Structure formats: structure tokens, C-alpha cells
Amino acid sequence: MKQWRDRWSGGIPRVAVVLHDLAMVWLVWQGLHRLRFGVMQSPPEMPWWSTEIALVLLAQGLVFWQVGLYRGLWRFASVPDLWNIFKACALGLFAVVLGLFLYNRLDLVSRTVLVLYPLVLMGVLGAPRLLYRAWKDSRMERGGGTSVRILILGAGHAGEALVRDLRRFGTYQPVGFLDDASRLRGSKVQGVPVLGRVEDVAEIARETAARLLVIAMPSANADAMRRVVASCERSGIPFRMVPRLSDVLEGRSLPGELKEVAIEDLLGRQPVLPDWKAIRSWLGARSVLVTGAGGSIGSELCRQCARHGARRIALVEIDELALVTTEASLKRDFPDLEFIPVLGDCGDTAVIEYAIGAAQPEAVFHAAAYKQVPLLETQLREAIRNNVLATETVARACHQSGIGTFVLISTDKAVDPGNVLGATKRLAEMLCQSLADQRGTRFVTVRFGNVLDSAGSVVPLFRKQIRAGGPVTVTDPEVTRFFMTIPEACQLILQASAIGSHEAVYTLDMGEAVPIRLLAEQMIRLAGKQPGRDISIAYTGLRPGEKLHETLFHADERYRATAHPKILQAEPRAVDAEQIHASLRKLREASQRYDREALAQLLRQAVPEFQPVGQHAPIKEDSPTVVAFPSRTARKL
Structure with a gap:
């Protein structure tokens, strides 16, 4: 049949x-x-x-x-x-x-x-x-009286392919192209005329009675996309875009699917292009273990490991729903791989030893961490227990088991810590340095900034506030942050792990800092509304532990280029291993007593550069100065 x-x-x-x-x-x-x-x-x-x-x-x-x-x-x-x-x-x-x-x-x-x-x-x-x-x-076309009339922005290969796809379905009727190339003016692509420039979209859309705009410029950079989106917004007509080829290949979009313009499409930086050959050469046929495997970074890291050659992946996660969801998704997309789910706290020695014994991993990615800055200011004990003591448990287990590589996923907030999150992550970095030796486990630290659309990040919060009708809350009109996407962050982790240095701290050249106020304004416009008219922006003031601007680089950490043009390797600052281990013992004892005052004092002693936001210590002549890359300026969205 x-x-x-x-x-x-x-x-x-x-x-x-x-x-x-x-x-x-x-x-x-x-x-x-x-x-x-x-x-x-x-x-x-x-x-x-x-x-x-x-x-x-x-x-x-x-x-x-x-x-x-x-x-x-x-x-x-x-x-x-x-x-x-x-x-x-x-x-x-x-x-x-x-x-x-x-x-x-x-x-x-x-x-x-x-x-x-x-x-x-x-x-x-x-x-x-x-x-x-x-x-x-x-x-x-004749029978599609209810078909949607669309204007296509971009008369290149993507626009031509889009017309062919739309004609097959019959629910959309292409009425014209808009393109800034003067040589295309007056010509036809697949029988559809090129009517004018992109900036004339509002006028041409009215003349052609278009009801939808489609941006067919998958290779356009962020600056060009912002100009195109601004023109579409002035027209008042809904708009969509053809997904980038990388999004289709990575499974984030379907071929032929029209997707909404996302905020990451408008960020002022080019995505990092990893060296997949080096990653597959290092990762191929390995068994890996990922802690925090149900989180935003952990789950994507599992997916990329599966996609690029890992043969077995152990998933350690304390949240049962996140573990079930992540495992089911991975088994559906990669049925030939072996997945070992382990429900439990990675700070529990028995849990991590069981996971290592079951998976026999050759690399461990430690993604489990608490990361909400304002919350951790009032939850010091849990911040230290999870971000520091659990890291010690996993790192020591890897060291004792002779696992080849341990990767600590850190943050740019550890560079010049001004909050509990930064201080605990900095101490976790120092712990890894203290355990490193040339004969045993290779300890790698990877730092990056804020991750778009991760759980608890600003983008999902803004999206929820916009759906509710506002206001969108921004802490300060001048606050800026560095951003990257979840897949990009995980690609950086794998790339840094594949480089091969025995003990290293890697950071990404993340471009220019993005003003959060302009990020909010752009997200409101992408929702088809106008800032200040349809959705208001409310400034609430900096929250506990927050700084106006983050920094990526520390003056005492000399940076050098790596094989990847966007990844820099820092020269780790010297640490006293015995002093670090003594501090960790005292922190563990204070944690067991839930002695917050002792924990605060011990954290300040272990991380001398930790200066809580709002508290100013006298500057010594020999104190380190925190710097960013030269000519770093905030770029408008």
C-alpha cells in the first residue's frame, strides 16, 4: 500500500x-x-x-x-x-x-x-x-486565497531556496524581494521581482499588502542584523528569519523552518568557531562524566560530547526531574551511546566514587554549581559547600583514580571577586591548582561570562516580564555584561580541554560588553512592542554582590594565545597548596557547624583578593590591578 x-x-x-x-x-x-x-x-x-x-x-x-x-x-x-x-x-x-x-x-x-x-x-x-x-x-497560488503574502529580505541563495520551499507548501505567497545590491534591482529571482532596498521595507510592504517579512540573510553579521531588524520593526509587520546553517546542523532549528529573531542573533560579537577536528581527536571513543548534567551547561555539554565522539557518558545530577529529562533526550537523539544516570549530590564522596567506578571515565567535566549572585550573598554556607567543598570532593576523587582530565567550569566573576559566587569559584580554581602535578590528572579551568537563556539568567527573566506586560526590571542604566550562547560556552569547554596543557586557566575573548538596558530594549522590540510606550523599564538598583561592569582578565595572569584564535591561556597565579588544603579543612568543619561568621572569615582569608561590592579596602602599592582588554567599550544592540 x-x-x-x-x-x-x-x-x-x-x-x-x-x-x-x-x-x-x-x-x-x-x-x-x-x-x-x-x-x-x-x-x-x-x-x-x-x-x-x-x-x-x-x-x-x-x-x-x-x-x-x-x-x-x-x-x-x-x-x-x-x-x-x-x-x-x-x-x-x-x-x-x-x-x-x-x-x-x-x-x-x-x-x-x-x-x-x-x-x-x-x-x-x-x-x-x-x-x-x-x-x-x-x-x-490561485487556490491559496488565504495564503500569506510575504516579502523576503535578501535575494541571495537563501532567499531563492526559500521561494522554492514556500511554493511547495502553498500557504505563503512571495510577492517580492528586498536587497541592497544595486545590480539586482529590477531583476527576478525564481520569477519573484526584486522591488527595492531593505531600508524601504515599510513603504514596499504597504504597497504590496505584505503580511509577513522573512529575513533570508543567514550569514549576516550582528551589525547588519540589527539594521535589518530595525527596518522590520518600523514597518509594524511581523517578521521571521531563515535559520543559520550552524543552527540546523546543531539541531537547534529544522531545515525550512522560519524562526523568530532571537536576541543572540543581535549580539555584537561573532560566534566562536571551534576546531572540531582537534575536539574529535581528543574526545573520540572516550568515556566522560559530567556533574550537574541536568543543568543548562551540563545538558548541552553531554549533548556535544555525544555528538562529537564520546562512547559513554555518566550523568551525575541531584535534581531527579532534570536527570530523567536529560537522559531521555540524549537516548532519543543518540540511541547507540551508553548513558549512566547517577542521582545524587556530587559533594557526597560515595556518590562520586560510585559514578567514577561505573563509568570508568577518562575525562570529568564539573559543571555542578550554584550561580545566582544575589541569592548566594545570603546563603554563604551552601555556596561554599557546593561550589568549593563539592569541587574538592570531585577533584580529589579524580586525582586518586588517575583520571586523565578534570575540567572545572568557572566564571569571569572569579577574576576579581566582588561577591560570594566569584570568591567561591576563585577558591575552587585555587584548589585545582593545588592538586595539579605533572604526573597525574590534568586540571583545566575554563572561564566565561553570562550565558544566554541559561536557567536563572537575565534573558528568560526579561522574556517572562515582557509576556506579563512589564515592567522589565534592570538594575542600573549603566550596567554591562559579557554574553555567550549555551552551545558556544560548551564548545569553548571542549576546545580548551582538547588543547592539551597540563595545568591551565582558559578564557574566551568574548568581544565587547553589552549594556543590559539596551538588551532589554531590544528584547521588547523583538516582541513587537515599543520600550517606554508598550512596556516600561524599571531601574531597581544593583542587587547584593553585583558590579556595574565585569572584567575578563587579571593583571597578574599573563595571557598568551593558543591554537584557537578566540581562546587565551592565563598563567596561573601562584598558590600555597598546604595553606589551601588547611583552609578547606577549616571550611568543611565550619560548614558542618553551619557557622556563617566563621565561613565568611575563612573565605576572606583563603581568597585575599575577595573584596565584597560596596566595601572598600585601602589600596596598597603592590596590590594587583584588574584590567580588561584594551579598547573594550560597550556596544549598542
Whole structure:
């Protein structure tokens, strides 16, 4: 039954297509010979059927089948189908000549006919297919009275492919292209005219009665996308965009899907392009363990490890729902890999030892952490227990088990800590340094800034506030942050892990800091509303532990380039291993007593550069100065 449906899926049964093509072969062979011999005074007899004609049909039919002429559908006939027909006609000529030569040495076969045969046959085979497709397309356009009229911004390859896809579905009617290339003005792409420039979208949309705008510029940079989006917003018409190829390949978008413009499309920095060959070479066929595997970073890290060669992944997660959800998603997308779910706290020695024993990992990614800055200011004990003491538990277990690589996922807030999150992460970095030696486990620290759309980040909060009608809350008009996407953060982690240094701190050149106020304004506009008119922005003041501006680099950490142009390696600051281990013992004892005053004092002693926001210590002449990259300025969205 399925085969029968497939035969009819193109609108014409396949048997009818075969009969049509053989009939055209007969017609061309007979017609050309009768025209050729018709000018002779005594033409030879030309029967309507003979063994010779049967051989021609058999030879040409076999070539049609071998070339794959009947795998395509008339409904979607295009240039590749015409090329297939040309090959079939050219190869068919050789097959016919060979067959007739063996049969009768080409007796009564005109050489002129042999020259014209493939050209004429190609025309009579290709024309019906293209006419049928044009007829079906016109029927869909005429019958689609409720189809949405759209303007396409960008008349390049993506725009041309989009028109072809839209015509297949029939629910959208392309009425024109807009493109800034002057050479395209007045031309047509797939029969759709190029009507003007992108900046004229509002006026042209009114003239053409367009109801939807589609941005078909998947390779446009952030600056160009902001200009295009601003023009679309002025028109007042809904707009969508064709996804980038990288989004399709990474599974974040479906081929042919029109997606909403996301805030990451407008960020003022180019995404990091990883060296996948180096990553696969390091990761291939390895067993890995990921703590915090149900979180935003942990789950994406599991997915990228699975996609790029890991053979086994152990998922350690304390949240049962997050663990179930992540494991189910991974098993659905990667059914051939082995996944070992472990429910428990990675700060529990028994849990982490069991996970290591079950998975026998060659690399451990420690993504489990508390990261909410204002909350951790009042939850010092849990911040230290999870971000520091649990890290010690996992790192020591890896060191004692001889695991090849331990990767600590840190934050830019650890560079010059002004809050509990930064201080605890800095102490976790120092702990890893104290455990490193040249013979054992390789300890790698990876720092990056804020992650877009991660749990608890500002973007989901703004989105929720916009849906509720506002106001959107921003702490301060001048506050800025560095941003990156979740997949990009995980690619950085894998790239840094693959570089190979035994003890290193890696950080990403994250471009320019983004003003949060402008981020909020742009998100409001992307929702089809106007800041200050439809959705207000309320300034609430900096929360506990928050700074106006974050820094990426510390003066005492000399930075050098790595094999990847966007990843820098810091020279770790010297630490006293014995002092770090003594501080950790005291912190563990104070944690067991839930002695917050002792914990605060011990944290300040262990991390001398920790200066809580709002508290100013006298500056010493030899105190380190925190710097960012030269010429770092906030860029508008």
C-alpha cells in the first residue's frame, strides 16, 4: 500500500511516466527518420514498428532506469532533473548505437538523426515536466486565497531556496524581494521581482499588502542584523528569519523552518568557531562524566560530547526531574551511546566514587554549581559547600583514580571577586591548582561570562516580564555584561580541554560588553512592542554582590594565545597548596557547624583578593590591578 501511495505522491503514477518517456523515444526516432528520408525521391520503407525500434526502446529505457530518471517527481522538477535527462539522452544514444550496430550494422540509420536525437529527446522529455510543475505551482497560488503574502529580505541563495520551499507548501505567497545590491534591482529571482532596498521595507510592504517579512540573510553579521531588524520593526509587520546553517546542523532549528529573531542573533560579537577536528581527536571513543548534567551547561555539554565522539557518558545530577529529562533526550537523539544516570549530590564522596567506578571515565567535566549572585550573598554556607567543598570532593576523587582530565567550569566573576559566587569559584580554581602535578590528572579551568537563556539568567527573566506586560526590571542604566550562547560556552569547554596543557586557566575573548538596558530594549522590540510606550523599564538598583561592569582578565595572569584564535591561556597565579588544603579543612568543619561568621572569615582569608561590592579596602602599592582588554567599550544592540 505504501509503495502505491509513493507512486502517486508526485501527482502522476510512475508507470504513466515510464510509458510517456518511451512514447517520446518512439516519436522522436520515428519523426526524425521520416523528416530525414522524406526529402529523398525514393525514401526507404519506414514501418511503424520493427525489431530495430524495439531495440531502441529497450536500450533507452534501460538507460533511463539506471540514471535514476524515475526517482524524481514531476511536481518538483528542477534544474538537477534536466541535467539527469541530458545524461540519460546522451548515454542512451551510445546504448542505441551499440545495440543497432550489433544487430544490423546501423543499416538504414541516418547519421543526422543520431546527432539530433539526444537534443530533441531532451526537449520533449524536459518540457512536460517543467510545464506540469508550473501548472501545479500556479494552481496552488490561485487556490491559496488565504495564503500569506510575504516579502523576503535578501535575494541571495537563501532567499531563492526559500521561494522554492514556500511554493511547495502553498500557504505563503512571495510577492517580492528586498536587497541592497544595486545590480539586482529590477531583476527576478525564481520569477519573484526584486522591488527595492531593505531600508524601504515599510513603504514596499504597504504597497504590496505584505503580511509577513522573512529575513533570508543567514550569514549576516550582528551589525547588519540589527539594521535589518530595525527596518522590520518600523514597518509594524511581523517578521521571521531563515535559520543559520550552524543552527540546523546543531539541531537547534529544522531545515525550512522560519524562526523568530532571537536576541543572540543581535549580539555584537561573532560566534566562536571551534576546531572540531582537534575536539574529535581528543574526545573520540572516550568515556566522560559530567556533574550537574541536568543543568543548562551540563545538558548541552553531554549533548556535544555525544555528538562529537564520546562512547559513554555518566550523568551525575541531584535534581531527579532534570536527570530523567536529560537522559531521555540524549537516548532519543543518540540511541547507540551508553548513558549512566547517577542521582545524587556530587559533594557526597560515595556518590562520586560510585559514578567514577561505573563509568570508568577518562575525562570529568564539573559543571555542578550554584550561580545566582544575589541569592548566594545570603546563603554563604551552601555556596561554599557546593561550589568549593563539592569541587574538592570531585577533584580529589579524580586525582586518586588517575583520571586523565578534570575540567572545572568557572566564571569571569572569579577574576576579581566582588561577591560570594566569584570568591567561591576563585577558591575552587585555587584548589585545582593545588592538586595539579605533572604526573597525574590534568586540571583545566575554563572561564566565561553570562550565558544566554541559561536557567536563572537575565534573558528568560526579561522574556517572562515582557509576556506579563512589564515592567522589565534592570538594575542600573549603566550596567554591562559579557554574553555567550549555551552551545558556544560548551564548545569553548571542549576546545580548551582538547588543547592539551597540563595545568591551565582558559578564557574566551568574548568581544565587547553589552549594556543590559539596551538588551532589554531590544528584547521588547523583538516582541513587537515599543520600550517606554508598550512596556516600561524599571531601574531597581544593583542587587547584593553585583558590579556595574565585569572584567575578563587579571593583571597578574599573563595571557598568551593558543591554537584557537578566540581562546587565551592565563598563567596561573601562584598558590600555597598546604595553606589551601588547611583552609578547606577549616571550611568543611565550619560548614558542618553551619557557622556563617566563621565561613565568611575563612573565605576572606583563603581568597585575599575577595573584596565584597560596596566595601572598600585601602589600596596598597603592590596590590594587583584588574584590567580588561584594551579598547573594550560597550556596544549598542
